[in-house]
Amino acid sequence: MLYAPCVDVHAAGLRSRCLGDRPRALTIIFCTVIFGLALLFSSSLWAQEETDAPKPVPILSAGTAFVTNFEGGSPHLNPLFAPVILIPLGSHWLIESRATFESDLSQPPGSSEFHGEVEKGVDYAQLDYIANRFLTIAAGRFLTPFNIYNERYYPVWIRNLQSDPLILPIGLGPSNASTGIMTRGGFSMSQKVELNYAAFFSTLITVSPMDSSRFAGGRIGLYLPDQRVELGGSFQHLLQDERSNAFGFYFAWQPPPVPLDVRGEYARSNQGSGYWIESAYRLSQIAVWHDVLRKTQVVARVQQFFTGTVTNDVLPSVNTQVFEFGLNYYFHDNFRAVSSYGRRFSSQGNENVWTAGFTYRFVMPMLLGASK
Amino acid sequence: MIAKRAFLPFFAAMLASVGTWTAAQEKSASPQTESVVAASTASVTSRDSKPAKSNAAKTETPLKNDGAERFEGEKRFRANCGRCHVAPHKFPPRMMATIVRHMRVRATITDEDMHLILLYMTQ
Numbered sequence: 001m002l003y004a005p006c007v008d009v010h011a012a013g014l015r016s017r018c019l020g021d022r023p024r025a026l027t028i029i030f031c032t033v034i035f036g037l038a039l040l041f042s043s044s045l046w047a048q049e050e051t052d053a054p055k056p057v058p059i060l061s062a063g064t065a066f067v068t069n070f071e072g073g074s075p076h077l078n079p080l081f082a083p084v085i086l087i088p089l090g091s092h093w094l095i096e097s098r099a100t101f102e103s104d105l106s107q108p109p110g111s112s113e114f115h116g117e118v119e120k121g122v123d124y125a126q127l128d129y130i131a132n133r134f135l136t137i138a139a140g141r142f143l144t145p146f147n148i149y150n151e152r153y154y155p156v157w158i159r160n161l162q163s164d165p166l167i168l169p170i171g172l173g174p175s176n177a178s179t180g181i182m183t184r185g186g187f188s189m190s191q192k193v194e195l196n197y198a199a200f201f202s203t204l205i206t207v208s209p210m211d212s213s214r215f216a217g218g219r220i221g222l223y224l225p226d227q228r229v230e231l232g233g234s235f236q237h238l239l240q241d242e243r244s245n246a247f248g249f250y251f252a253w254q255p256p257p258v259p260l261d262v263r264g265e266y267a268r269s270n271q272g273s274g275y276w277i278e279s280a281y282r283l284s285q286i287a288v289w290h291d292v293l294r295k296t297q298v299v300a301r302v303q304q305f306f307t308g309t310v311t312n313d314v315l316p317s318v319n320t321q322v323f324e325f326g327l328n329y330y331f332h333d334n335f336r337a338v339s340s341y342g343r344r345f346s347s348q349g350n351e352n353v354w355t356a357g358f359t360y361r362f363v364m365p366m367l368l369g370a371s372k
Numbered sequence: 373m374i375a376k377r378a379f380l381p382f383f384a385a386m387l388a389s390v391g392t393w394t395a396a397q398e399k400s401a402s403p404q405t406e407s408v409v410a411a412s413t414a415s416v417t418s419r420d421s422k423p424a425k426s427n428a429a430k431t432e433t434p435l436k437n438d439g440a441e442r443f444e445g446e447k448r449f450r451a452n453c454g455r456c457h458v459a460p461h462k463f464p465p466r467m468m469a470t471i472v473r474h475m476r477v478r479a480t481i482t483d484e485d486m487h488l489i490l491l492y493m494t495q
Contacts, residue, residue: 054465054494056473088470096474130476133483152479158457186480196480221480225451252455333458365467 056088058366065156067338067357069163072349077105077114078357080156082123085366097125121209124177138182141210145182145198145219146171146234147248147265157361160261160280160297161326161340163353166305167274169314170267171236171246173213178202180212186223194223196232204240214239221250228254234267242310244270259284271312276303280326299326299340320346324353334361445492448485455479465494 062083069076080102087095100123105116126140143151150172153159169176180203186196199218205211216239221232230252238244246269253262259282266275278301284294304321311317324342331337335358342353453459456479463471468490476486 053490054469056469057466059467059470059474086470086474088473094470094473094477096477128477130473136477138477152456184477184480186482188482188484194482198480225448228451228455230455254454330458333460363463363467363471365464 058088059086059363060084060366061086061361061363063155063157063359063361065162065357065359067156067162067355067359069353069355071353072351074106075114077103077116079103079105082155087366092130094128094130095126096128098123119209121175122177123175126182134185134187136184138184139180141177141179141212142182142200144172144176144178144202144217144236145184145200146217146236146246147219147250147267148221148230148232148252149250149265150176153263155361157334157336157359160278160299160328161301161324162338162355162357163324163340163342165265165276165301166303166316166320166322167265167267167272167276169312170269170271170273171217171234171248173202173215174211175209178212178215179205179210192224192226194225196221196223217246226256228256236269242270244310246270270308270310272306272308272315274303274305276301295330297326297328297330299328300324301326316346318347320344322353335359441488442492442495445488445490445495449489449492452479452481452485452489462493468493 065080067078082098082100084098100121101118103116103118105114107114124142126138126142129137145151178200180201182200184198189195197220201216202212204214215236217236219234221230223230232250234248236246248267250265261280264277280297280299283296286293301324305316306319322342322344324340326340329337337358339356344351344353472486472490475481
């Protein structure tokens with residue numbers, strides 16, 4: 001059931017969670033209008049295209065990881081499997097979905113065995129329509145486009161450090177996803193500047209693990225390809241409960257002559273605020289032991305979180321700062337060993353966090369003969 | 373704080389404006405593209421002069437396999453794919469066509485980047 005009965009909600013004093021007939025109808029009309037407008041203005045919908053380009057095929061991909069971590073001396077085992085399915089339809093449509101199966105295995109007091117449950121979740125399941133070179137429309141369940149970590153750096157085989165940034169939950173809603181409709185795109189404004197944007201509306205769903213909040217927001221960013229600099233900002237307005245706002249900024253820089261990545265994000269809401277800055281350097285410019293060092297990456301990240309006026313279970317309950325250093329070795333572009341050491345400082349006590357493990361990603365076609 | 377009643381019409385109006393603007397851009401871009409495409413082999417390094425939408429429309433395709441386009445494709449591959457992850461090895465063409473479409477949505481890479489990267493990755 002997507003909507004809680006009004007009577008129960010009123011009894012609980014949660015007026016904003018009561019989505020009766022009027023707001024529900026408004027939501028449907030709103031989504032219909034957006035979708036209709038987008039279709040109306042997508043001239044490519046009416047174009048008949050002849051193409052000699054390779055015909056896309058359905059693909060199955062997956063990111064997997066097995067990471068061991070020690071938090072304050074307690075060992076945890078974290079196996080993870082995240083399959084991705086991509087199904088292209090025609091020349092403009094794409095169905096894409098990612099699920100995650102993961103577990104946090106730990107030792108109960110007095111036991112030497114590891115126990116834990118497998119957690120399942122659907123990260124996204126969306127239908128994309130590439131209307132034209134400026135506009136793509138996505139409907140369904142999608143990753144909330146607030147800042148860029150959630151959409152672009154989150155997969156285990158991409159992230160440089162296996163732990164999440166402290167501020168990651170800010171602005172994303174429950175389970176980091178939204179359910180509704182989104183418009184997005186990226187295009188060149190000039191020879192030196194590209195603009196990308198995303199705007200979305202999400203409705204309330206309370207069924208776990210497909211839950212999402214009722215909110216709307218967007219993100220806009222600039223990319224300078226010559227300098228390889230990306231800057232942007234995000235905004236989100238909650239349309240339920242406290243009806244609060246959240247905003248954030250991000251940047252990424254890859255100086256072209258150096259194999260260095262510098263990234264960072266800032267986010268603020270009534271649940272808290274904070275930032276993280278991360279740099280990763282491939283040792284490919286060092287002449288000695290070149291075969292080994294060119295596959296080696298060193299990473300450093302610093303982050304701080306400051307509590308807000310509203311508590312959130314997935315955010316730290318006290319002001320926290322973390323320093324982390326990582327060392328990754330790429331056996332191949334899709335298989336690597338990862339490790340890191342971090343020190344976490346808070347009024348609840350300081351602790352060391354160690355991680356070590358492997359990540360792997362594979363891609364395969366879902367049709368016989370498509371790989372030829 | 374933005375009231376809900378005001379926010380939704382504002383949001384819809386904003387999206388409608390974006391749709392109108394993109395449609396206008398689409399129409400104005402098409403005629404230019406024809407002439408630009410003819411000269412594209414000499415000017416592929418310009419990000420504005422590339423085979424934009426209408427050519428891309430005939431296209432998902434016939435990007436010419438000359439050295440300049442291949443060079444530009446590799447350049448954009450390094451610049452775009454490397455923004456998030458280690459540049460992957462090449463996949464078979466039909467798989468690559470799906471992957472670049474996925475990246476078009478996920479990483480909001482531009483239409484021209486998508487086509488040039490596809491060209492480079494399927495050489």
